[in-house]
Amino acid sequence: MLQPNILLTGTPGVGKTTLGKELASRSGLKYVNVGDLAKEGQLYDGYDEEYDCPILDEDRVVDELENQMKEGGVIVDYHGCDFFPERWFHIVFVLRTDNSELYKRLETRGYNEKKLQDNIQCEIFQVLYEEAMASYKEEIVHQLASNKPEDLENNINQILKWIEQWIKDHS
Secondary structure, three states: OOOOOOOEEOOOOOOOHHHHHHHHHHHHHEEEEHHHHHHHHHHEEEEEEEOOOEEEOOHHHHHHHHHHHHOOOEEEEEEEEOOOOOOOEEEEEEOOOOOHHHHHHHHHHOOOOOHHHHHHHHHOOOOHHHHHHOOOOOHHHHEEEOOOHHHHHHHHHHHHHHHHHHHHHHO
16 A cells, blocks of 8 residues: 655754654654754764754755665654655655743753754744745645644644545545
């Protein structure tokens, strides 16, 4: 059975991982957190002192995922999206969170002030939404509110309906 590939993207702290894991368990699709994948395979290209984090080796990540993506049925979770091949995804969801809520979430993660401010700015200016719109066909890019627990439930139900319809349309 043919299954779709889904990209969950958005600023760190918007709830991609929570949504992705829950979606995978309810849909039977496979969940891939690119941050974890990079950590496990050491898919890095140096270290960013300013942000206190490793730099992702995008080419190696793409090589690592290529076969799974060809098979289909994968939910990919990452805050960037412009380096993935366009052909990989059937739909892209950009999660959005109100700044006050996002600030609380990132503070809880212990982000330093610069990293905090830059991520909030990133959300204010819709950087990742713009990146998704520039990287994929406009009609497959959708924004989802991710502020409160009800949003999570609504988003899961909406995406599950979409998956079901996609599978019907492609079988």
